[in-house]
Structure formats: C-alpha cells, structure tokens
Amino acid sequence: MAKKISFIILSNSGTTIKQVAVPVVLIGVLAIGFLLGAVFFGIAIHDYQTLRQSVAYNRSMARTIQEQQQEIGQQRLQVQAFAHEINALKDHLVELDQFEEKIRVIANLDSDKGENSLFGVGGAAPDDLDPRLEISQRHEGLMREMHRQVDELNTVSQRQENRFGRLMDQLEGQRNLLASTPAIRPTSGWLTSRFGYRTSPFTGGKEFHKGVDIANRKGTEILATADGIVSFTGKKGAMGNVVVIDHGHGMVTRYAHLSEMLKKRGEAVKRGDVVARMGSSGRSTGPHLHYEVHLNGVPVNPTQYILN
Incomplete structure (x- = not known):
C-alpha cells in the first residue's frame, strides 16, 4: 500500500475539522514540478534579460554602422569629386600640350617631347572597384589611387613647365617671325x-x-x-x-x-x-x-x- 502523509486541519478551539491524506509520491511530484517551474522561470528571466541586452546592443551597433556607412559614403563622394577634378586637370594638361605643339608648328620649331604620351595607364577608377571588398579596403584603395594620380600630375606639370620655359626662350628669338605668322x-x-x-x-x-x-x-x-x-x-x-x-x-x-x-x-x-x-x-x-x-x-x- 502506498505511503501517505496526513494533514489535519484544526479549528481555533482545537477541534479537528478535517483530515487529508496525501500520497508521498504526489508530494514528490509536486516538489519536483515546483523545482522545475522555478528553474524554467529563472531561465526565462535570464533569457529575457539577455534578449533585451542583445536588442539594445544590436540597435547600438546598427546606429554605429549606419553612421560609419554615411561617413564612408561622404568620403567616397569627396574622393570621386577629387577624381573628376584630377581628370579635368589631365584634360587641361593635354590641351596645353596640344597648344604647345601647335605653336611649334607655326614657329617651325622641333618637338620637345621626350615621351610618347603625357600619362601612363592608370589603375581602377573609383566606380570600377570591386563592391565585394570591405568598405575600408575600397576606401584605402581609392586614396592610394588618388595619391598616385596626384604624384603623376605633379611630374607631368613640372615636365610641361620646363618645356614651356624652353619654348619661350626659343620664341623670344623669333618675335618678328611670330608676329608675321597667322595665328588667329x-x-x-x-x-x-x-x-x-x-x-x-x-x-x-x-x-x-x-x-x-x-x-x-x-x-x-x-x-x-x-x-x-x-x-x-x-x-x-x-x-x-x-x-x-x-x-x-x-x-x-x-x-x-x-x-x-x-x-x-x-x-x-x-x-x-x-x-x-x-x-x-x-x-x-x-x-x-x-x-x-x-x-x-x-x-x-x-x-x-x-x-x-
């Protein structure tokens, strides 16, 4: 026969009102259930706190990433604008080069070019970089390309300045010839x-x-x-x-x-x-x-x- 535990309910006067017998097994089951409930409740509370912290962290990270992307986007636009300015300067240097050659033709002077072209073949343009690269890598690549092109422009402009200096010296000795040469x-x-x-x-x-x-x-x-x-x-x-x-x-x-x-x-x-x-x-x-x-x-x- 299963063991039971009796619970006696007394009134204030000490008179027995009711006696309840509860099987020991049921009490054990209830105790285990209570413990399990307490454990699950604790886990739920912990998970809830962890989730709240994760949500807050993710929101913070999302804001940080968005701000970084906006900043990098602005930097990219600035770099692209810089690249367009560099291309415009290149075009202007090419025009000056052609203008110099035209003057030499008119003045019957030999070409003073030591190179076949003003510019070498460059690397990727800002819009051509692989979008799969990390943003920071792409930005670093853009900056390296900009610095390379600026160095190239400095070299070419210095070379052209030297050529114009020699041209002016040659033209000074042919002033009368130039005045008599159609030019407008x-x-x-x-x-x-x-x-x-x-x-x-x-x-x-x-x-x-x-x-x-x-x-x-x-x-x-x-x-x-x-x-x-x-x-x-x-x-x-x-x-x-x-x-x-x-x-x-x-x-x-x-x-x-x-x-x-x-x-x-x-x-x-x-x-x-x-x-x-x-x-x-x-x-x-x-x-x-x-x-x-x-x-x-x-x-x-x-x-x-x-x-x-």
Whole structure:
C-alpha cells in the first residue's frame, strides 16, 4: 500500500475539522514540478534579460554602422569629386600640350617631347572597384589611387613647365617671325567647309578646296591674322572681292567673297586689324569668308594657324 502523509486541519478551539491524506509520491511530484517551474522561470528571466541586452546592443551597433556607412559614403563622394577634378586637370594638361605643339608648328620649331604620351595607364577608377571588398579596403584603395594620380600630375606639370620655359626662350628669338605668322581666326562665325578635297556645291564634282569657309552675317568684320603688307585688293573672278596680305618669310593670306575692302595695296597692317567685311561677291551661295594660307606658294591648312 502506498505511503501517505496526513494533514489535519484544526479549528481555533482545537477541534479537528478535517483530515487529508496525501500520497508521498504526489508530494514528490509536486516538489519536483515546483523545482522545475522555478528553474524554467529563472531561465526565462535570464533569457529575457539577455534578449533585451542583445536588442539594445544590436540597435547600438546598427546606429554605429549606419553612421560609419554615411561617413564612408561622404568620403567616397569627396574622393570621386577629387577624381573628376584630377581628370579635368589631365584634360587641361593635354590641351596645353596640344597648344604647345601647335605653336611649334607655326614657329617651325622641333618637338620637345621626350615621351610618347603625357600619362601612363592608370589603375581602377573609383566606380570600377570591386563592391565585394570591405568598405575600408575600397576606401584605402581609392586614396592610394588618388595619391598616385596626384604624384603623376605633379611630374607631368613640372615636365610641361620646363618645356614651356624652353619654348619661350626659343620664341623670344623669333618675335618678328611670330608676329608675321597667322595665328588667329580671321572672323567670327561657323566653319562651313574645310581645307582639302570636297564635293563642289556648284558642279557636284570632286574639287580641292584651298582654304576654309566661315559663314556669318553680311558685313561681319574680317581681321588680318598676322602683321604684313597688303599686296592686292580687287576682284578675282569667282573669288569676288579679294584682299591678299604678304607677311614675309614666304607666308601669304587671302580673304575672298568680301562685301567691302577697307585697306589699300601697299598698306601695312597689324594682327587683328579690320581689313574687310564679309559678303558673297563672286560665285557664292551666301555671305561667308573664304580664307587661305599659302606657304612658299603652296596652300596649307589654315586651321593649323589658328590658336584661338
């Protein structure tokens, strides 16, 4: 027979009211259940506290990461802006290099380049870096690339500065030649026909165009492109009204299809002087200037003699 434990319930007067017999096994089960409940409750409380701490930590970390990402994003934008500025400086150096070469062609000076190109082949551009890299690694890579390009720009600019210095020394000894060499646009307007072979606007056949055509309104000023002496003014067949300027050193410029000629034969002119006005005299499809440059009697491409 199972053992039991009796519980006697007494009144205040000591009289027995009720007697309850509880099996020992049940008491053990209840005790174990109580202990297990207490353990599970303790675990639940611990897990709850741990979860609260984890949530708070995760929120803090999320804010920190977001702030870091925003900061790195701003740094990345700054680096990219810096990269664009570097590219703009590179383009400007290339333009200066081309300008120097044009001056050397005009002044009949040899090239002073010691290298085939201004810039070497660079590494990855900021937008080309592998997005799978860690943000810090990508940023470090960007900064290394920027420093490399800045060092390259410093080297190239110093090299170009030295070349310009030598060029100025050479030009100083050829001042008269340069003043007599065409170097500016003869008029404002739009280039409508280039130097070289073209389809004739009148016959439709192939012909060699000895100069360039620049179109604008009738009466637009025509400028002498270099110092010289007017050697001819008058009509020349299909060219209409023409002004020819002899600049010496085998250099001659011709201005055709004029509406008005403002200089006389034998008159000295300076670069930039107004020598005529644009028109459509002779065989012409509309108001424009036909401009030629001749070197030792041979027509050459006038665009090689326009620096502005």
